[in-house]
Amino acid sequence: MTRRVTVGPFNRVEGDLEVRLDIDDGVVSSAEVTAPLYRGFEQILRGRPAMDALTLAPRICGICSVSQSLAAVAALRAVDGLRAADNGVLAANLAHAAENVADHLTHFYLFFMPDFARDVYSGRPWHGDVAARFKAVQGSAAQAMLPARARLLQIMGLLAGKWPHSLAFQPGGTTRAIDLGERVQLLSIIGDVRDFLERSVFADSLDNVLALDSAAALATWRDGRGGDFARFLGVADDLALDRLGRIALPLMSYGAYHGLDAPLFARGVYDPVTAGVAALDPDDISEDVAHAWMRDTALRPAEADTDPDADKPAGYSWCKAPRLAGRPVEVGALARQAVDGNPLVRDLVARSGPNVANRVIARLLETAKVVVAMHDWARRLDLRAPFLDRAARRGAGAGIGLIEAARGSLGHWIELGDDRIRRYQIIAPTTWNFSPRDRDGVAGPLEQALAGTEVGDEGARSVAVQHVVRSFDPCMVCTAH
């Protein structure tokens, strides 16, 4: 017998979320994901001066505001055919990396791990240790992580003034030229964060962590090791989190941290079934509104509008359904690392596919990789050279800004005329991951990942559902914006 339950509101996710589950004999047979929050940024941006996108668009999200800024910057830059000053690219990378690392740590310590401190796991051998470490608000881990995170975000102070909703990012680069003393401060902050990762998260040097190249190497490495990463791996093994939330959709990445030569993480699409990488064509991206509370306009974001229709009978979410060549795709750290060819992540995906455990592992590995890159970027800043290129703007035409936020692929599609915004469309990472069904009835990634989850008699209280949802690190305020 099928019974339908509603899970939500969720907490320890950014913004509001509701999930409806059909349960047959204690197993989820079908899921519907609802983004219940909509503000209308695309409608608000229309008609405004082009550059005002730089102050309004970041306010879509207080968690990933630098990502939103940089997507707007990239789109405006594309319209105007500009190139950013080298220092501006590096400084933007540093600020963006600081935000993304902060997000990954917040997700792991404050949002994801506290679920394992719940009483439902009190019979497990690791429960006492994990509860003492991760219990929401009271656990010892947050006491160590929050100061490290605050320290990390002082980088925003040096490079971008304030955070969230920083203002220093412009199409030509950044407005803040730092001096020698400030670079020393930057390096010192990055050093402190590295220290936190090496002591608390990995209990090993980042070099050793980044040398891990297979699931077997990871298993050997973690044996008997302390640190929160190994703590999680123990829990993941015991609860078989690699069998939870498993899907086989393509993994997509727009490419992250566009460096002076190549991006730090490559752009492309990785197919977990064939283990092949394909090139990404932005023209293949469309948004379907068959089950969104939105009017039908056009499929391609460059031609579409966002026009709410709260009474649409088939609608069940404010979120549109983005598709790549007609298919849903999964985005996020796991996708980025798989596309980029990280051998450990590729091996894990080959063994068990995209799943709860692998999403969390990829996020922490990426954190290590990015902090090492940050050190390099800070050293490469040429303090006598400009941070911002002041070439004239055209203020007319269309452009796309594609970047990677912590949670995955973020795109801004913009059209300008007379230096005013004629059209603005945004597809955020969680729009991809938490998409509703499309006109063909194909479910979005989370909807697919929830199907098959064993909930037993727990129903809406099932902690497994919480693990699957949080493994994507949803950002609901970005999702429907």
Place this chain on the structure above:
Amino acid sequence: MGAATETFYEVIRRQGITRRSFIKFCSLTATSLGLGPIGTSQIAQALETKPRVPVIWMHGLECTCCSESFIRSAHPLVKDAILSMISLDYDDTIMAAAGHQAEAILQETRQKYKGQYILAVEGNPPLNEDGMFCIDGGRPFVEKLKEMADDSMAVIAWGACASWGCVQAAKPNPTQATPIDKVIKNKPIIKVPGCPPIAEVMTGVVTFVTTFGRLPELDRQGRPKMFYSQRIHDKCYRRPHFDAGQFVEEWDDDAARKGFCLYKMGCKGPTTYNACSTVRWNGGVSFPIQSGHGCIGCSEDGFWDQGPFYERLTNINQFGVEANADKIGATAAGVVGAAIAAHAAVTTVRNLSRRKEVPNGNGGSNGKSNGTTNGTSA
């Protein structure tokens, strides 16, 4: 959940915080609130003897930037202490419970501390389509908000969203996002605007309210005077350059590297009241003007529709620190605009040509322009 009679001191001692740290916390808080040395013992005594004031933190239509700012407060103990105060009760983003369990805790807290708790609201309710743009627990957020406000002692409006409406209320305000004082009429509301507010301002306000069980002194817009009585412009470290007529003309130009005034780049510091230029951001490291970008006035009502953000203000008094928000509001924009335009021309003329003094130009300078040339137009 603690008993109603438990004091704050008992709560934090139970969490393993030492008495020494507690006193340090009290003294830091007293300083940040401007209470002076006696304030330390006042706060300590209140926290040791009075029952803890519970805080319930709710999220409406928002971007969570206020929470993000809050959890980065500079002094770890401040944040920890206050987090333990709050989390004992209810917060959407960081609490342990989920779903119906969380709703149950919310209702339990509401019953148990009826008339005693502080309701802290991040975000605002959208009223279009019967509140359909922000559904929380299966019903419009506005209903839950009113219900929780009814039984509260007082309400804190976090950020520009709850205080004024913020970007989601920007024209055409598709969802009719509405500041909370338009829907809560029966409770005192303290507005803590900013997008987001500064972490130390937030912790300062929470500490004051929970310590003394009353609201701090508010200005006529409902903001705490201790943090919102200063104009960014008046405490800005770049102010001498404004007075000397030294301006950044383009991003990252020579003047920018020298730290000149950003007024011509659209800085809204002259019309913005907030503590950014004194308390600063990210642990006191910096603030937007220090990053080389002007202030956009994110703590002021209606800032979102005051664009273009990169054009200079034309409605301020140019010299003197004596102007206040009321005066600025009352001054005819056209008249003052001419004075500002002239002042900008002054600097251009002086910087470029160093011409000799031409007496009695048409600028509105009030004797502080050090005898420099006044331009004729801008």
